[in-house]
Amino acid sequence: MRVEEISIFEAYKDKERVLKLSEKIKKLSEKIGRTVNIMEFCGGHTHAIMKYGIDQLLKGVVRFIHGPGCPVCVMPMQRIDLAIELAKRKDVIMCSYGDLLRVPGSKRKSLLNVRAEGADVRMVYSCLDTLKIAKENPDKKVIFFAIGFETTTPQTAVLIKKAKEEGIKNLFVVSNHVITPAAIQHILNAPEIREIGKVEIDAFIGPGHVSVIIGTKPYHYFAEEFQKPVVIAGFEPLNVLKAVYLILKQIYKGRAEVKNNYTRFVTYKGNLKAQNLVAELFELRKEFEWRGLGTIPYSALKIRKEYEEFDAEKVFEVELPEPKEHPACICGKVIRGVARPTDCKLFGTVCTPSNPLGSCMVSSEGACAAYYKYRRALVQ
């Protein structure tokens, strides 16, 4: 029998099942006798939780802490400033994925703003589009501003490999690829993160699509070492609820294990072909600055020496002043889970998705954007 994915979507949204499952969760919660703090690492889950009102449905049962799992939101401003400086060069065509183009840099200018001022900035759907642009514009330097977690890194690896194979000389990549397990570890390790806002994390909902690539294997360390349950989930409401149920069950029983609740796409080992390609083209950076989390060792990837002719950071020299965050934007705290978007004075008034001041409002997976779109948070 062939599975129609559309019908699967619908089935995973089924209201009756959603309510039935949330009743079960509430019963189990009574036995635990306290609110359980769950960090959903992935912005896709933040979006689903807000869209379907799971936070409201489970009020008092679960406190969802929105983690740093949106690559646009964790991009430090200095990197945006770098993209803007490069884009302003007359001989450059700057390419990136859609969301990134709207993130404001230090002077509240985004790549879209500099495009309006005449820079050649292009939105690409696939990074391979940049290869075509490079071939069509031999007199220009085409730069791909690569961004994303493990879900987008293998694609950039394919791009660089192809560029080398085809002998392309005018294509360059700025790698901003970041690593999920490193960020989770940092959150769990950093005492100040718990102290600042007294964030207590009991468990994680593991990212669904990142895990398609990396598998469930890397999470076992967290479950064992930090005694935190991790449940990997898909993005429909029933997936999220079932993840919550599986977490609560573990907490009730005093267990901390990794559960895969997205078996239709996620395996233990993940996509090895993609992993191997990433290992071939990239190596770990000693450290990388994350917005809101600060500098995290070995948390991002740079292009390997063998391919450095494509590494924009090696080829182009850019001097950047210290970045200036908007003083009232509390994105950093939102990403660390110590503040809610609605705690921000600018939320929904000065800062909106059409005029975002901070990165958390830009991407639809950002916590501020999700809160804004589904608004319920305002009546809490």
Next chain:
Amino acid sequence: MCLAIPSKVVEVYEDGTALVDTLGVKRKISLELMPEPVNVGDYVLVHVGFAIQKLDEEEALKSLELFEEIIEEMEKEEGMYEG
């Protein structure tokens, strides 16, 4: 940014690309990250222009069909907690 969308493979080409149908929109994607062969009719998870995994139909069906059983199992386990 990390949300991938399940899409149905409509055509597979020799150059390692395929035409997929994503919720009614047809587009060309790369199969270069696929660890296994992809055939017309398969469902793949597509992210920024690349298929990154094939839908495990058996697992998809199982997780749906088993839903009622899960509820039942939960009820049984709840009995266990009480005991």
